[in-house]
Amino acid sequence: MRKMIEGSRAVAEAVALCRPDVISAYPITPQTHIVEDLSQMVADGQLDAEYIRVESEHSAASACLGAVAAGSRAYSATTSQGMMLMIEVLYNIAGMRLPLVITGVNRALSAPLSIWNDQQDTMGIRDTGWLQLYAENSQDALDMHIQAYKIAEDDRVLLPVMVCMDGFVLTHTYESVDMPEQEQVDAFLPRYNPLYRLDPEDPYTLGAFVGPEAYHEVRYVLQQDCLGAKEVVKEVARDFQKAFGRWSGDVIDTYHCDDAETIVVALGTLVGTLKDWVDARRAEGQKVGVVKLRCFRPFPGEELVEAVSGAKQVVVLEKAVSVGAQGIVASELRSALYGKATVPVACSFVGLGGRDITFDTIDEACKRAGDGETEFFAGLRTEVLEEA
Amino acid sequence: MATKPFTYDISRGFLPGHRACAGCGQAAAVRMVMEIAAPNCVVTNATGCLEVFSTPYPESAWGVPWLHSLFENSASIASGVEAALRKQGRLENTRVLAFGGDGGTVDIGFGALSGMLERGHDILYVCYDNEAYMNTGVQRSGATPYAASTTTSPAGRASFGEDHPKKNLPAICAAHGIPYVATASMAFFADLKRKVRKALGIRGPKYIHVHVPCPPGWGYPEKDTVEIGKLAVETGLFPLVEWEDGEVTRVRKIKRLPVEEYLKPQRRFRHLFRTEEGKAKLAEIQAIADSNIEKYGLAG
Missing domain, CATH: 3.40.50.970 (Thiamin diphosphate (ThDP)-binding fold, Pyr/PP domains)
Structure with missing residues (x-):
């Protein structure tokens, strides 16, 4: 019902x-x-x-x-x-x-x-x-x-x-x-x-x-x-x-990944935002797609590799930091890709502590990844950093 | 010569062949508790001596279903077991017992125990109190008595040992207003068994705090466990008391022996007999016993 x-x-x-x-x-x-x-x-x-x-x-x-x-x-x-x-x-x-x-x-x-x-x-x-x-x-x-x-x-x-x-x-x-x-x-x-x-x-x-x-x-x-x-x-x-009669993926799900040059990987509600973002950017001619990481444990390394191998870049949006190391999903994805594909994987930390993740945040993450950054916080407010 | 194979009755609940130290007061107490409780019961067990000496995989000394999870959650896992048995309609014929040592009960499992008592679960919690963290090597707990030397409250030039009196957890349990609380000693066999039988005849939360001497931890010969246990009671340092619905209803009258008779045979108190300052501490310990005797009316 x-x-x-x-x-x-x-x-x-x-x-x-x-x-x-x-x-x-x-x-x-x-x-x-x-x-x-x-x-x-x-x-x-x-x-x-x-x-x-x-x-x-x-x-x-x-x-x-x-x-x-x-x-x-x-x-x-x-x-x-x-x-x-x-x-x-x-x-x-x-x-x-x-x-x-x-x-x-x-x-x-x-x-x-x-x-x-x-x-x-x-x-x-x-x-x-x-x-x-x-x-x-x-x-x-x-x-x-x-x-x-x-x-x-x-x-x-x-x-x-x-x-x-x-x-x-x-x-x-x-x-x-x-x-x-x-x-x-x-x-x-x-x-x-x-x-x-x-x-x-x-x-x-x-x-x-x-x-x-x-x-x-x-x-x-x-x-x-x-x-x-x-x-x-x-x-x-x-x-x-x-x-x-319903399907929301098994270990992963994909959205417009087949011809995507940039694939964004995320978990949870962010995937919904990303699907709208993909629709919007595809309407502008950008070849972007989303992988929903539905099952994080066990880690579906093979399925992810298959889903992202054809892309030119992968951007993982992470709502968690392994402090002192790297993005958690990104580093596991890089490990899964090792020896199998050479697609670069960037990690962008987003939305910590409830910060809204907007299309601007996602655009920033993809741009910085395209510019060669591999680990960064998107959407930092410089005025807060200066105060601190 | 033919030897008769060793046989045992699994329905007794707690079986021989475990790895407790010689003279272990806790192993003896558990055997007596299980003689009353087995076979229709489930036991949960906190991490500690009992868990370790009774279940080295792939062996087990337990003839009843037994569940160990962690150090501080024996009361909580027992709460879940009890709720599940009730939902399954199995609680009527099955008693749930939660076991823990003094560290797992008085200290780290205190919140979990209080929650279990306050929620009214039909569980008998039994604390086996050997007055320190024996499994890890005799570190002090909240149940360590005043002036006892342990590895983390050692006597030394600037210390006379444990500097706080034993936490009165049975009284705290009684303050929850639960149907039945008792202290017991492994040295008073019939008294311990009577209390377990009484507790298991009551539905609702019950708490029994059993004093269990520990030869390696306290430093006395293994053969003297029962004697040491008796002296703790007869001096007034470990009063045997029963509370029903929060009120004291029965105590065991004692001989009122001087505390030195209990303290002197134990290595953990020997520093008190070597200095003038130590003698002053003996007087303080006597005052603790006198206060117990007064408070609970232990004098015969």
Whole structure:
């Protein structure tokens, strides 16, 4: 059913359609509307779930860990500082191979304190073993949650999935979405049937410590399975298209890339802006295209190489900085291209702490890349720098 | 000569063959707790001695489902387990127990524990208190007693050891107004088991704080664990108290032995017996015991 709702509401309804048994979250702006909506659904008896109102994000992730270990489907959402507080548990959940789904609302990190959008938080947890999907719009975010459980709980994966969505830009924006029916989701996503669970009839020890004689192998298997999850992400996207008739890409998606001389790579809502920018610049005769990096973990290196190899230049717009090093996506893309193609990859940091990213920002990034710059901040306000 | 193969009953929950030190008070306490709790239970465990000595992969000493995640979140993962079991309709026949050491409970897991108690989960949290971070090498915790020498509160020319009294976490738990809180000692077997049985008969959050002497950490011969544990109680330094709905309802009367009888056999207190200043500290420790005796009415 089509309706005009807030992005957070779309996610909350999608999560409810996935029938989580246990929800645990701690409030933090701009994640709040999602968990408020879910709380109300539980309070109204519309959603039959246990809602644990924890005292921190560390405990939110921990409670979900316990719930999934006990054989339940669980859900949480957080952002920014909350995600930083969760980090220890996020590594643990992935290492224990527990298929939890969390919404990672994207917000800047402190200091300085900012509640506004960029992607430094979820980029900062890229090495945890979590799969990461980045939503372009509300429909994408909604659909990704349904897909996320399917991917996470697949026996070939058994890894947690984070659906990343830009704070405010998406969470607090009203868009028209097509909300699936419960029966459709039930048919696509059966009840969680764990391989093992905490059960006195069949007792397992979960979370044993492992010495040097086996830890290396455990991490090897984690790496193999996370890389292998790429095919499951693709398969689930195809199955979702069959079931719901919608496609928003699998690990990546492309827009006017076939003959593009300049290809811009981005994640999240920026992709929507870029599509409009491509339309505008193509109308002026510029051969530009966009690659949407929909699945950042596992990193779809081969697919990206194939998508950008024909271009004269690639510009990665990054809403996160690996401080003291390079743009995160750009350096991973360069690494993927190494020995396969020679297209130059420039990295432009944009939109940190909620700075609007306009056509001017994108034009500046492409021009400076064309002039040979490889790593730079677009849209710097010189008057602020002078004050500082 | 034929040898009889070693057999054990998995339904007892906590099984022999683990790697605890000789004379480990915690291992003995866990065995007693599990004798009451097993087999229809799930145990969560904080990182620490118990987790390490009972689950070196691929071995496990646990005959019940057991979950370890991190140091500070035993109470939080137990909250998730409990909620899941309730949703699945399995909570009626399954008890959830959360275990932690004093560091994982009194210090780093304190917020998680308070949250678990305040939210009313049907969980029995058991803190095994050996009064320092033993797994990492005897560093002080919030449960380390006054004047004890540890590797991070060492006695020295300018220090008499730990300079703050032990945090009274059981009283803090009782202040949450939960149905049942008790202190216990591994040296009083029947008392410990009675308290575990009582706690498991109550639905809602319960907290038992068990004193567990540690031979390498405290510095006394392994054979004396029970004796040391008894002396802690009989001097008034570790009162055995029960709280119901926030009120003290029962205490164990004690012999009121002088604190020196408890302190003197332990390496962690030996500096107090060597100087005049140390003797003054002994008087302060006696005052702590006297205050406990007064506060909880421990005198027989």
